[in-house]
Amino acid sequence: MTKQDILKPENLVYQKTKLLTKNVMHYCPGCSHGVIHKLIAEVIDEMGIQNETIGVAPVGCAVFAYNYIDIDWQQAAHGRAPAVATAIKRLLPEKYVFTYQGDGDLAAIGTAETIHACNRGDNIAIFFINNGIYGMTGGQMAPTTLEGMKTVTTPSGRNHEMNGYPLKISDMLALIDGTCYVTRQSVDKLPAVMKAKKAIRKAFENCQLKKGTSVVEFVSTCNTGWGMSPHKANLWMQENMTARYPLGDIKNI
Amino acid sequence: MEEIKLMKGNEAIAHAAIRCGTDGYFGYPITPQSEVMETLMDEAPWNTTGMVVLQAESEVAAINMVYGGAACGKKVMTSSSSPGMSLKQEGVSYIAGAELPCLLVNVMRGGPGLGTIQPSQADYFQTVKGGGHGDYRLITLAPSTVQEMADFVDLGFELAFRYNNPAMILADGIVGQMMEKVVLPPFKPRRTNDEVRKQCPWGTMGKTDDRERNIITSLALEADVMEATNNRLQAKYRIIEEKEVLFEEQNCEDADYVFVAFGSAARLCGNAMDALREQGFKVGLLRPITLWPFPTKRIAELAQKAKGFMSVELSAGQMVEDVRLAVNGKVPVTFHGRMGGNIPSAEEIIEKFKENFNLK
Numbered sequence: 121m122t123k124q125d126i127l128k129p130e131n132l133v134y135q136k137t138k139l140l141t142k143n144v145m146h147y148c149p150g151c152s153h154g155v156i157h158k159l160i161a162e163v164i165d166e167m168g169i170q171n172e173t174i175g176v177a178p179v180g181c182a183v184f185a186y187n188y189i190d191i192d193w194q195q196a197a198h199g200r201a202p203a204v205a206t207a208i209k210r211l212l213p214e215k216y217v218f219t220y221q222g223d224g225d226l227a228a229i230g231t232a233e234t235i236h237a238c239n240r241g242d243n244i245a246i247f248f249i250n251n252g253i254y255g256m257t258g259g260q261m262a263p264t265t266l267e268g269m270k271t272v273t274t275p276s277g278r279n280h281e282m283n284g285y286p287l288k289i290s291d292m293l294a295l296i297d298g299t300c301y302v303t304r305q306s307v308d309k310l311p312a313v314m315k316a317k318k319a320i321r322k323a324f325e326n327c328q329l330k331k332g333t334s335v336v337e338f339v340s341t342c343n344t345g346w347g348m349s350p351h352k353a354n355l356w357m358q359e360n361m362t363a364r365y366p367l368g369d370i371k372n373i
Numbered sequence: 374m375e376e377i378k379l380m381k382g383n384e385a386i387a388h389a390a391i392r393c394g395t396d397g398y399f400g401y402p403i404t405p406q407s408e409v410m411e412t413l414m415d416e417a418p419w420n421t422t423g424m425v426v427l428q429a430e431s432e433v434a435a436i437n438m439v440y441g442g443a444a445c446g447k448k449v450m451t452s453s454s455s456p457g458m459s460l461k462q463e464g465v466s467y468i469a470g471a472e473l474p475c476l477l478v479n480v481m482r483g484g485p486g487l488g489t490i491q492p493s494q495a496d497y498f499q500t501v502k503g504g505g506h507g508d509y510r511l512i513t514l515a516p517s518t519v520q521e522m523a524d525f526v527d528l529g530f531e532l533a534f535r536y537n538n539p540a541m542i543l544a545d546g547i548v549g550q551m552m553e554k555v556v557l558p559p560f561k562p563r564r565t566n567d568e569v570r571k572q573c574p575w576g577t578m579g580k581t582d583d584r585e586r587n588i589i590t591s592l593a594l595e596a597d598v599m600e601a602t603n604n605r606l607q608a609k610y611r612i613i614e615e616k617e618v619l620f621e622e623q624n625c626e627d628a629d630y631v632f633v634a635f636g637s638a639a640r641l642c643g644n645a646m647d648a649l650r651e652q653g654f655k656v657g658l659l660r661p662i663t664l665w666p667f668p669t670k671r672i673a674e675l676a677q678k679a680k681g682f683m684s685v686e687l688s689a690g691q692m693v694e695d696v697r698l699a700v701n702g703k704v705p706v707t708f709h710g711r712m713g714g715n716i717p718s719a720e721e722i723i724e725k726f727k728e729n730f731n732l733k
Contacts, residue, residue: 171580176441177590186588192577194444195590197467200437203429207441207449208577210425211397212566215579233437236430 137161139170143187150350152340153182155307156249159317160220161189163324173216173324174208176201180222181255199230202237205244209327216327218245223262224254227289234293241298241332245323248290248335251342252361259345263287266364271345286364290337294371300331302371306339306362308354331373339365375556382522382548385555386452386478387412389526390424394563395476396447397425399438401457404490405546406480409452422563432457436464443473444589446569446576448530452478454546455496456487458504465539466505470591472606474533474573476526477511478542480549481687483714491714492546494636497691500543501665508603510610512540512617513664515635519553521662527558534572536613543664545687547637547716619662620671624650628657630730631675633696634685635661637716642685644719649726656726664692672699679704681730685722686710705730 125131139161147153164173170191177185179198186193196204201219209217226234226248237244253271254260260273266286268277278286294302301323305316316338323334339361343353380388387409390398400410410428418424425442429435435451442449453461458479468475479500483493500513512532514525522544529540570578577587593599624646625631632642639660649656659675661668676682681704684693693708700706707729711717717725727733 171582174445174577174579183592186586186590190580190586192580192587193589194441194577195471195588195592196440197437197463200433200440200464203434203437204441204444206427206434207397207399207425207438208445210427211442211445211447211449212578232430233434236434 137165139165139190141188141190145188146184147181148344150341150343150353151181152251152307152338153249155313156247156316156338156340157185157188159307159313159320160247163317163320164189164191167321167324169216169324172214173218174212176205176208176217176219178219178221178225180225182220182222182249183256185220199225199228200233201225202230202233202242202244202246206237206240206242209242209244216245216324218247218324220247221249222255223248223250223252223264227263227287231289234289235296238293238296238333238335239298243327243330244333245327246333246335247320247323248337249340250337250365251340251345252286253342253345255342255345263289264365266360288365290335290370293335299333299335299371300373301326301334303335303369304337304339304365304367306357306367308341308357337365339367377554377556379552379554380519381408381550381552382516382519382544383408383480383550384412385519385523385557386526386542387416388557389523390450391416391418391422392558392560393527393530394422394448394561395424395450395530396563397427397438397442397449399427399429399435399442399449399451400453401429401432401435403454403457405482405492405550406452406454406478409478424563432460433464436461436468439475440464440468440471440473443468443475444471444576445578446573448564450476450478452480454480454482455484455493458496458499462499462505465511466507466509467591468539469505469509469511470507471589472537473539473589474530474537475539476529476533476542477539478544480544480546482546483712489714490546492550492637492716493687493712493714494545494638495688495691495712496543497664497686497688500541501667509606510538510613510665512536512538512613513543514540515543515662515664516548517636517639517660519548519551519555522548523555523557532617536609538609538613545636614666617663618666618668618670620668621660621662622671623658625657625659625675627655628675629655629680630657630726631679631682632656632658632685633661633672633682633692634658635664635692638685638687641717641719641722645722645726648719648723654732661692667695667699669695669699672696673701676700676703681705681707683707683709683726683729685717687716688712
């Protein structure tokens, strides 16, 4: 068998996700963003809604999300993505609108915008990447940083007396009447990836069912910020992050 | 026959917004401009034109909703008053940086800080010199009547869409709150989505198969790329400065002395001018209608023959700096202003005028 035979379409067992662009990703090897981007791109493609979807990118490592998924994008100011998405959805109610936000963006500077978009029950999907650290600015404490976890702004480890507690914001959002679906997923193992993809699809589908806001939190890794290898970061996440942020549906109506 | 109505400036803004085909209004209550959103909610245009009206959780959220709507190519606006406008500045900078058209309204009150709910013009610097971060400009319209409050909505949107730049109606609390007769603009239908796509091919209304994806961002990490963006913005600003200056003048042709004032202050100066003319002083009035771009050229022309200028403002003296730059030292430029919500009387302006120019 020649190389050309192997490359025949009927022999393909895997191909690049159609809606991922050819741009080289700036994410560190081992980072969860790459997998989550890919899953979102796959779901949009499988639902056939490439031309019906508008994404809102955050400030943080994922600010360049618009470089990687082939749909219309807006880049929002830090924390303001849910307000931006609210307006898009209200003005273009037939479209699928989602935000993609990190823990600093969603759970610190954008807390008010997040809570109030959810409280209005705006029919958008919020994808929340929680890796417990500020990646882009160089590894500072996030609202979701675990107690005892070392960051460049908590060099002795997060101490609740000084820094407060790791914020379980998805649990808070589940209490709000406007949310219809709040779930916590991860992308560290194949079964988890498959489950996460289902959650993304459900969140997108909810956008047209007028049921309210969907929030999918991804308990993620930042191996660079955590100072670990990708493999160790996954193990550390499984042992420590999921203890504070247990996986599974928090709300599903 | 045209229909004449009696209403507040803030109400006129709301009615004009519905009539000129606005797609969305996003705001947060603050005195003295709350009537804008209250009137819109009362009119319920979502039942008639389909216009979206939404009370946001904060001024910060409201301006970012404007960003989201404007980035789709939709005709969107917000209104606020000074402290609220300060909160919106981050979003205004992003909107200017991403080159999005939208309409902002600031019905100014006295500051700094929480200040007072009484009228002021002390946000001139914030509006025409920056406010938010970075090198950007806002097309700034200064109404002095309720009629202009109504008319500048459509004009503001027109300028905003012509240049893909935010436009601001900078009104003082007097113009927002006072009632005058007004002829509202004729009804214009909202654009269809197809019309929006045609007018704003850069908008994020969902990709189509015949174009690449649209990305609205103000981010460019590489210095050369960011400098090129800035150069493009500056070139656009030079064209606006060349083409879009608006002002009104009275009695300037033979004037020895020229009042320069905008908004309510210009009305007061008009009264002072009339009285001084009766006393034999050759006084004129130049009222900038666009505060940016500023009528620099016209003021420089007048400075060739006038003996002096006097800027009258409801502030400690902000626009006077631009008058001085325009006059460029040729003749004296003086100032009178009141702060904290106080308003000078015509008599007070006349007295200060004589004192400033040593006249009897």
